[in-house]
Amino acid sequence: MAQTKSYWASIEADIEAHLRTAIPVRQPVAVFEPMRHLVFTAPKAKAPALCVAACELVGGDRTQAVVAASALRLVHSAAHAHEHLPLMDRPNHKPVIHHAYGPNIELLTGDGIVPFGFELLARSVGSGQNNSDRVLRVIIEITRAIGSQGTIDGQYHELHQGARCNEKWIEHVCMKKEGELHACGAACGAILGGGSEEEIEKLRKFGLYVGMMEGMLNWVGGNDEEGLMDAVDRLRVMAIKELENLSGRNVEPISSLVEVASLCNL
Amino acid sequence: MAQTKSYWASIEADIEAHLRTAIPVRQPVAVFEPMRHLVFTAPKAKAPALCVAACELVGGDRTQAVVAASALRLVHSAAHAHEHLPLMDRPNHKPVIHHAYGPNIELLTGDGIVPFGFELLARSVGSGQNNSDRVLRVIIEITRAIGSQGTIDGQYHELHQGARCNEKWIEHVCMKKEGELHACGAACGAILGGGSEEEIEKLRKFGLYVGMMEGMLNWVGGNDEEGLMDAVDRLRVMAIKELENLSGRNVEPISSLVEVASLCNL
Numbered sequence: 001m002a003q004t005k006s007y008w009a010s011i012e013a014d015i016e017a018h019l020r021t022a023i024p025v026r027q028p029v030a031v032f033e034p035m036r037h038l039v040f041t042a043p044k045a046k047a048p049a050l051c052v053a054a055c056e057l058v059g060g061d062r063t064q065a066v067v068a069a070s071a072l073r074l075v076h077s078a079a080h081a082h083e084h085l086p087l088m089d090r091p092n093h094k095p096v097i098h099h100a101y102g103p104n105i106e107l108l109t110g111d112g113i114v115p116f117g118f119e120l121l122a123r124s125v126g127s128g129q130n131n132s133d134r135v136l137r138v139i140i141e142i143t144r145a146i147g148s149q150g151t152i153d154g155q156y157h158e159l160h161q162g163a164r165c166n167e168k169w170i171e172h173v174c175m176k177k178e179g180e181l182h183a184c185g186a187a188c189g190a191i192l193g194g195g196s197e198e199e200i201e202k203l204r205k206f207g208l209y210v211g212m213m214e215g216m217l218n219w220v221g222g223n224d225e226e227g228l229m230d231a232v233d234r235l236r237v238m239a240i241k242e243l244e245n246l247s248g249r250n251v252e253p254i255s256s257l258v259e260v261a262s263l264c265n266l
Numbered sequence: 267m268a269q270t271k272s273y274w275a276s277i278e279a280d281i282e283a284h285l286r287t288a289i290p291v292r293q294p295v296a297v298f299e300p301m302r303h304l305v306f307t308a309p310k311a312k313a314p315a316l317c318v319a320a321c322e323l324v325g326g327d328r329t330q331a332v333v334a335a336s337a338l339r340l341v342h343s344a345a346h347a348h349e350h351l352p353l354m355d356r357p358n359h360k361p362v363i364h365h366a367y368g369p370n371i372e373l374l375t376g377d378g379i380v381p382f383g384f385e386l387l388a389r390s391v392g393s394g395q396n397n398s399d400r401v402l403r404v405i406i407e408i409t410r411a412i413g414s415q416g417t418i419d420g421q422y423h424e425l426h427q428g429a430r431c432n433e434k435w436i437e438h439v440c441m442k443k444e445g446e447l448h449a450c451g452a453a454c455g456a457i458l459g460g461g462s463e464e465e466i467e468k469l470r471k472f473g474l475y476v477g478m479m480e481g482m483l484n485w486v487g488g489n490d491e492e493g494l495m496d497a498v499d500r501l502r503v504m505a506i507k508e509l510e511n512l513s514g515r516n517v518e519p520i521s522s523l524v525e526v527a528s529l530c531n532l
Binding site for chain 1: 294296297298301341345348351352353368369370371373374375376377378380381382384385388389391398399401402403405406408409410412413414418419421422423425426
């Protein structure tokens with residue numbers, strides 16, 4: 001357990017180090033300073049770390065995935081900033097967060113972070129590395145995860161909650177938000193690490209289930225707690241099943257993600 | 267003149283046709299319908315058309331640039347939507363536009379349009395076309411033009427206008443907003459059409475000056491009209507100079523952009 005913890009901690013430290021170098025404090029400071037702030041204070045999803053772990057699982061090197069993981073962290077923090085923008089037609093569905101800047105700066109900063117994530121990715125194609133096809137594929141994966149059929153779909157449904165706050169609705173929102181992002185993270189890591197198509201798809205499914213679990217656990221405490229916990233249990237079984245099929249790979253570190261406790265404590 | 271007009275009209279028609287096919291009406295309709303609406307009703311910049319024209323100027327085929335032009339149109343319409351979001355801390359610096367949807371949908375739609383633009387680009391890498399390096403370069407160009415050192419910088423300065431609404435301030439805002447976008451459009455077209463590095467840089471500068479002219483003409487009517495028109499004249503001379511250096515190329519269609527009238531009427 002201690003070993004697993006230090007494994008994830010080392011991944012997070014590597015992503016953090018990469019981002020600190022990648023996001024410079026440069027002119028205009030009034031634009032870049034909030035970018036650093038929003039990226040480093042947003043709650044962390046496990047999707048970026050999962051990207052690195054999936055890369056290593058299929059035999060890749062950590063350095064092959066750290067840029068994609070950083071890009072995932074960037075787009076996730078942008079989504080978080082926009083999700084909490086105080087807009088006139090938003091019901092108070094979100095916990096009030098501390099806003100270090102006004103809505104205007106947080107809107108612009110989010111708008112600046114997303115292209116920056118894609119810039120990092122596109123620039124990560126190394127001369128002689130011959131990885132441009134993989135990087136292009138990862139760009140497509142991330143655009144889809146954060147786009148109108150991914151995060152945006154989830155955010156849309158979350159905002160139009162109405163009376164539909166039942167287990168099925170929660171499952172859909174969590175699939176589109178946390179699910180797609182983690183699925184994308186795992187798939188990107190496997191792509192960059194040189195995994196087979198079968199491995200990529202298995203890890204994608206694993207990520208989907210883990211992300212959904214992470215999302216759904218945030219909803220526990222409402223009316224339908226028992227139904228929700230049953231759904232989380234089903235997802236855990238499905239996630240473990242995907243790993244079982246990855247024969248010959250060391251699935252131990254990654255499998256720790258399906259333990260509920262580890263979702264909160266790692 | 268009629269020929270020039272029909273040249274630009276044919277480019278706009280090709281971009282429009284590509285976008286109509288690219289933006290499907292699919293589930294969730296409540297997310298995709300606003301996307302179509304915002305893209306097709308936003309005011310058109312000349313940057314996408316300039317991308318196609320620059321590609322043809324350096325000897326490329328129109329089909330090589332139409333996806334990048336569409337992506338430019340997408341990101342520009344997203345910026346337009348976010349620029350007009352009614353946020354609590356925004357001074358009334360912008361003309362009130364008709365909002366077909368609430369702020370919330372317009373925020374989400376803008377957030378969905380940008381990754382979609384990059385998805386289109388990344389997907390445009392054809393098998394056997396061997397254009398992945400060019401497409402990656404174009405992705406970097408666009409991320410920079412719309413990011414924290416491009417559009418976002420301009421929007422930031424525009425919002426923090428204060429007492430600084432003088433010619434120099436207007437020039438900076440227009441350089442970062444319209445200037446960088448048009449510079450990017452022209453450079454991307456030249457990259458995709460196989461232009462030399464020299465041609466790419468000359469067309470980039472040409473686009474920068476044309477975009478700044480377009481932006482600055484929107485500010486005419488304020489206090490410093492004479493100074494502004496002088497600056498536009500200087501930019502026109504500089505733009506024409508860049509084209510003079512493109513020896514052996516048919517610069518006629520593209521040179522029409524530096525006529526003030528054509529900026530408004532094409």
